[in-house]
Amino acid sequence: MASDASAAAEKRHWVRLTRACNQRCLFCHDRGAQNGKALAFEAVKRELAAGRRLGLRRVVLSGGEPTLHPRFLDLVSLARRLGYEHIQTVTNGRRFCYPGFLKEALAAGLDEITFSLHGHTRELHERLTRVPGSFVQAVTALKAALSMPRLIVSVDVVINALNLPVLRELMEFFVALGVREFDLLALVPFGDAWENRSEVSCDLAAPENLSSLRRALELSRRPDLHVFTNRLGPELLEGFEALIQPPEKILDEVRGRRHLFASWLNGGKPPGCAGEPCPHCFLRDFCRDLGSLLKEGSLKAKVGTLCLRQERRGPARPVVPGERKTTAPGGPMFRFCKKRDIVAYAEFFIRARYFVKGRGCRRCAWTGRCAGIAVQEAKAKGFGVVSPVGTAHG
Secondary structure: OHHHHHHHHHHHHEOOOOOOOOOOOOOOOHHHHHHEEEOHHHHHHHHHHHHHHHHOOOEEEEOOHHOOOOOOOHHHHHHHHHHHOOEEEHHHHHHHHHHHHHHHHHHHOOOEEOOOOOOOOOOHHHHHHHHHOOHHHHHHHHHHHHHHOOOOOEEEEEOOOOOOOHHHHHHHHHHHHHHOOOEEOOOOOOOHHHHHHHHHHOOOOHHHHHHHHHHHHHHOOOOEEEEEOOOOHHHHHHOHHHHHHHHHHHHHHHHHHHHHHHHHHHHOOOOOOOOHHHHOOOOOOHHHHHHHHHHHHHHEEOOOOOOHHHHOOOOOOOOOOOOOOOOOOOOOOOOOOOOOOOOHHHHHHHHHEEEEOHHHHHHHOOOOOOEEEEEEHHHHOOOOHHHOOOOOOO
């Protein structure tokens, strides 16, 4: 098992370079944080140095659009001098269509480029980016990057109502160009994504949409492709459990939103994002449970996988419709210490509250008293390990 120090070193240190972008994507959740400016060089330098003091060796330069920073190349070079062993940027890619800029970035020390590309045709991509010419520039840059030896190239796709029906075709288009790694991201329901929800939002669990998603995910079975998911509900990935985002990713989400939780933890109001978007948010259960914890003062661990517990004890006894008694043992409780640490709560949530129900769980007679299977266990073993008991009664 890796030591804590080595595990920390493999974490990616995300560093924002700009609050500006040269696109106006329909689904952008970051619009409210943008003011059209680049962060001061010295401020970015301090952030890079802070990551190295923590022992981090991988850095991701992000934005807005990071390549708009007037000293982007200098910052790549600085990251290398500070000791980062792997330097990545997440970009719409357009500036890399200029061969000189791409070569200078590689010479400065850039190791990986993640292109955010959301359509496989000019019409679809530019409808989403709302910038004429962005598709040709991005694809030109992608082809140039793919031709560079030792440069790691991947593609991010934000899944939305406009590209989901052709998600497989979109991925196949980029595979034909040479892309071998994809990250499929769910919408974050804030900013422009919320304002334009009538155009871009869709229920991924709806049969037609789930069929389109699964059709695209079939490509993950190809041994030459690497597919990851980001913020997709684990219940959507039955049959593709290896693609469930590691539950620990919630810690990254929480750390990135500490300022949103700070006031709430100290007796103030819930985050400003609370309200109508909540049911669409990846962190909805996390925040709901946190609200209960702050109100009640403690939070119990969920009771899950009763069928597996029963298997270990012996044959299941008959289930009486309407019976309220449960044989499930109680779990641990969580209470905040004097210092209300959101990360400590997040670790408890992942371990004891982050459960999901698959198709088998929904037809189990114990579904009303069982939380399902821990997401960690579903990812590791698959939903198929559950053994539904009897038949659920309405």
